[in-house]
Amino acid sequence: MRRSPVDTEKSARVVTRRGLLLGGAQLAMAGVLVGRMRFMQVDQADEYRTLADENRINLRLLPPARGLIFDRKGVLLAGNEQNYSIVMVREEAGDPEAVIERLEKLVWLDPENTANALEEMHRRSPFVPVTIAERVSWQDVSEVAINAPALPGVTPQMGLSRIYPLGSDFAHVIGYVGPVSDYDLSRIEDPDPLLQIPRFQIGKTGVETKLESHLRGEAGTKRIEVNAVGRVMRELDREEGVPGSNIQLTVNHALQNFAEARLAGESAAAVVLDPRNGDILAIASAPSFDPNKFVRGISVSDYNALLEDPYRPLANKTAQGTYPPGSTFKMVTALAALESGEIDTEETITCRGSIEIYNRRFHCWSRGGHGRVDLVKSLRESCDVYFYELAQRVGIERISEMARKLGLGMRYDVPLSGVAEGLIPTKDWKREVRGADWVVGDSLNAAIGQGFVLASPLQLAVMTSRIASGNAVLPRLVRSIDGVEQPVLSTEGLDIDPRNLAAVQQGMYEVVNGARGTGGGSRIVADGVRMAGKTGTSQVRNITAAERAAGVFRNEDLPWERRDHALFVSYAPHDAPEVAVSVVVEHGGGGSTAAAPIARDIVLAALYDGVPPLDAYPSSQRGTIRSRFDAMELREPQAPSEGRSRA
Structure with a gap:
């Protein structure tokens, strides 16, 4: 049956209207997408660039050098010495136990310290580095660095550790430092971010604890680039911290x-x-x-000997x-x-x-x-x-x-x-x-x-x-x-x-x-x-x-x-x-x-x-x-x- 010219004209008008509506909708959608893309790429470019950088750039704190302590004549009573350590980040390691097994084939690890480190890893945030071993040799550091691809999340570090050159002479005066403990953190209302650094040393007794605020110093920072699996690729920049204050005592x-x-x-x-x-x-x-x-x-055994001595050497x-x-x-x-x-x-x-x-x-x-x-x-x-x-x-x-x-x-x-x-x-x-x-x-x-x-x-x-x-x-x-x-x-x-x-x-x-x-x-x-x-x-x-x-x-x-x-x-x-x-x-x-x-x-x-x-x-x-x-x-x-x- 042939359609009349009037019907054909009506159908053409309907098709044209629908096409216009569909085209308009498509143009509107395209406009929204373009606007959104412009908003994200131009207006919010800095924010998304930061998010992208955070995926490949890590910011880490650098512990400052602890202040030195001298006697009245300028003789060193408490100083710092180089200390090589090995740390692990659980988030980057994936399976910490498996990584430690591979690490143990390269360097000797104390079983008790290793168990404590694993426990600490699961207690702390996954991105916080935890010390696996410290006071290791340069040879151990080299072994870890060479085998880095097989040890994800593991990083050798060089830091400073406290030393008391005159040994027992000033033990009750200077006191000593030790790693930050959960007990230490529980006593501080607003803890310094420095205290989250693995095995960061703070004063425990004597002058070391009473003048902690002077001796600690202020943290520095470094930015490092990591790949998709968290392996450190390179250091981008570094800002050294402020060393702690030097203290001179009146003692001879x-x-x-x-x-x-x-x-x-x-x-x-x-x-x-x-x-x-x-x-x-x-x-x-x-x-x-x-x-x-x-x-x-x-x-x-050494600690028990001090506790059990009737002459009370710790007092x-x-x-x-x-x-x-x-x-x-x-x-x-x-x-x-x-x-x-x-x-x-x-x-x-x-x-x-x-x-x-x-x-x-x-x-x-x-x-x-x-x-x-x-x-x-x-x-x-x-x-x-x-x-x-x-x-x-x-x-x-x-x-x-x-x-x-x-x-x-x-x-x-x-x-x-x-x-x-x-x-x-x-x-x-x-x-x-x-x-x-x-x-x-x-x-x-x-x-x-x-x-x-x-x-x-x-x-x-x-x-x-x-x-x-x-x-x-x-x-x-x-x-x-x-x-x-x-x-x-x-x-x-x-x-x-x-x-x-x-x-x-x-x-x-x-x-x-x-x-x-x-x-x-x-x-x-x-x-x-x-x-x-x-x-x-x-x-x-x-x-x-x-x-x-x-x-x-x-x-x-x-x-x-x-x-x-x-x-x-x-x-x-x-x-x-x-x-x-x-x-x-x-x-x-x-x-x-x-x-x-x-x-x-x-x-x-x-x-x-x-x-x-x-x-x-x-x-x-x-x-x-x-x-x-x-x-x-x-x-x-x-x-x-x-x-x-x-x-």
Whole structure:
């Protein structure tokens, strides 16, 4: 059937309309695509270029060089050494266990370290590098580099690791560094990205941790190009980090070594201060340990040996340890009585060997008593009964006030771990802490440095410095940071009558140089360096009435842990003090026999800046002294190191 011209014309119009609609739709779609392409390729070109670069370019942090630590003469105490390590990125390795199996055929891997590394990999983000082995040889690095195609995700690296050239001498002062742990991260609210670097070292104890913010530095960055499987192709650019600050301490490395060597074989502590400005010249705790073992990874057996040693080598006894100061506290009681006007230097008290208060007998160390005693004699012969009488007149509050004025019962702001506050008791303290009222017997015990009173060797050195100088000196351990001198903390006067200070100073001089002084066996005979001091013996056990009746056991007849602590504080020269020293020998027995000889040797080593000359000692002792020095393991004096400066 033939279509009419009208129908044909209508059909043509319909087809033309549909074609126009279809063509328009196609043109619109093409326009959208073109617009989108322009938007992506022109308007958002930078964003997509960045995304593309992120697929082939990695940004990695570069650890900065840790700041160096020097002694007051510029000798290096903590430095950095090259350390080759092997790290792995789980994201790039694919199958870490399989890659490690291949790696083990090339270099030796410690099984325990490898297991820990695998565990760390699965605990951390897949893109975080994890150290598989460190302190590897250059040969091992070469083997890994040559076999790189078979070891995806594995990269040899060269970095810096901490080293302590003087070993155990400054272990308790400098401390040591170690890898960042989960515990470390948990204590930091906003951790530095540096802490995510594998095995990044931070301070764990001592100056290393207290001055971490100065020593750490700021991270650098490097951009590296990687291929499709994550293999590093090349380094594109690098921006080095900012090294940590150099720290110079006030300590003298040679004096520190002498003190450590002199304390060898004892559980003891010694602190040397300059009483003119508070500089800590030496601060030795014995026995010590090698901090390098902690940096490199101490073995279980070595660590257990340190923990199980009854002499507690890991404890810093100089600042952490607190002890009853014994008779070294008597200067505090004497000054409290003099300043309050309760006694003068000429008044005498009779000592018959004991005193009875409220049906309780308080004994003097001399069973027969000292007879009539004035202030100087009471210090020279360390008469307890004299100070029992002062305690009753003065009372604990004024004794405590004087103790704090002399620097006891304070936590000093020095960059050491666990600095102790000690304890200077009061009536309120006992009521709040012990739930009991203060009694007269408590005051008598406190007056001779027993009972509740506790002080650290650092505090005793400060007390001695203040008595020697008449100024409220504060201990200073940091001398400069990046060459910028740190201020002396205090040289204010003590607000104590100089005449009263002079009387106590005379008593301390008599202790060492008087005919019946308790420290006479440790006198110095060289002109111009005569020493003043005070012996102390603090009990660690109660002596029963039955034991007194039968005869008190000698210290050498008791187990070591039940023997008395031995103490001695001193300064020299007595007429123009340059050094103040405190020594505590745990369970050493008598202060005059155990602590005073050590303190004298350290005083002389400080004044002579080296091993003391024999003619500084009484002629009858020189043979013994020579043998002692010959047996001591002393280091040769170190030459100053050349360090960086940012000043």
